[in-house]
Amino acid sequence: MAIQVEFKTSGKTAQWEDRYETLLDMMEANGIKVETECEAGICGTCKTRLLSGKVEMEVEDGLDEDDIEQNMILPCVATPVTDIVLEV
Ligand code: FES
Secondary structure (H helix, E strand, O other): OOOEEEEOOOOEEEEOOOOOOOHHHHHHHOOOOOOOOOOOOOOOOOOEEEEEOOEEEOOOOOOOHHHHHOOEEOHHHEEEOOOEEEOO
């Protein structure tokens, strides 16, 4: 089943496609701006709040405990597991 990704602040919803390696790829393809640096889950620059749904992340080094409590994710290493809503 197709996974929907909603970008709340940007007012956009798009369908996840297999060609995307990460949420960051998808955001760039949909014109959603996010600052990045390492693109490897380490620096935390890209962190974005997940409002609902579930993602998988290969690396979470860029998140501290507060970030995790606030549902921050790292789009540069994340892929959606369910339909998700991101704050951006
Ligand atoms: S750009 Fe560094 S953690 Fe995503």
